[in-house]
Amino acid sequence: MAAQSWRDSLRAARKTAVVQDGKRKVHYLFPDGSEMVEEYGVSNDQLSVRKWRRKSQLGSQGQWQVEVGEISSGTFGSLEQQLIQENSSNPIFTRKDTKTSFQWRIRNLPYPRKVYSATIDPEQRCCIVRTSNKKYYKRFNIPDMDRCGLPLDSSALSFTHANNTLIITYQKPREILQQEQEVLQELKKVKVAEDGDVECKTQ
Template sequence: MASEQWLSVLQKAKKTAIIQDGKRKVHFLLEDGRELVEEYNLETNVVTRRAWREKGKLGQDVGWVVEIGDPEPKREDNLDISGIRESSSAPIVSRRITKTGLEWRIRNLPYPKEVYSITADGGLLIVRTSNKKYFKKLNIPDLDRVGLKPDQDRISFTHQFNTLVITYKKPAALLDLEKKILTEVMNLKASSEGDVQCPTS
């Protein structure tokens, strides 16, 4: 079962934890050399940030890729270096997790709620607007890890303040996996100082 495989990967990883800035920060060094950092809210034990250290094709460090939480500022997004800058009004996607749901927030979408449709398509969520102004495919790594495809009935969305908020109700298999991972994390002895090679947030 996919969820057991993912749990096994995390159980075999080298793990260190610290308590810092009101968060439990856990660093996983996976057997395949990948690095994962998760930050948990100390009061709710919900993941507020998940980031992967990416390596390029030649093994060079290409920085952190954020899966949960706000995206890292783009290094190349510098007018002096590239001569171009992404528009500050371009839609920005960020991901959140709640106790019961997976959440995507897409900012800078000014269109009214009725133009949006969100559909489960294979392993993805597809966001479309009827006015053809926006189209986006959203991956769901959390479901991939439990070997599930998204179910249309679990999708809901709201729109206010130019932000589209999509919520996917967590299936039982994902809730169960998160509970097991949290048990692993809570069993780690966490220091309250030092550096766990966390990306800056």
């Protein structure tokens, strides 16, 4: 999907906005029935959450899939919560962006920095994190880059390690930065409901 068609898709979506707890929460309903929810800081316009819910082939609503932000405990049932607690020492992979970069944190990785590597697979359009001691391996894509059809650039990828956490950073290209500014301007045209979810339309 090219950048322009993604912007057009966002404009075509039915949008609902509400401000709560210092965050602007926006719900998108797309023509195909899929939904996206985003949360932005009111003071800094920083995206903190993006999650998707798509309909199954049979037309039923699927589960929410988190793209950006932490998975809240309310997302899971009690049995799953217990399983997560039991495995709390396992690596935890989350995405938390900054204004200028896509960023991922992998917690509970105690190995020294020298064992890690972060590379790009241009054909599979994904990032690969691995350790030379073969204790950890992870492949993940960057949906924002995929939606805009932009190639991945190895020089934009870097990582640091501290406090048992590996932080992977991919610098956003100019096209993404420009698009995000345009999307923010569109969102600021959406009338915000002061309380509760009220359907709103863009101007």
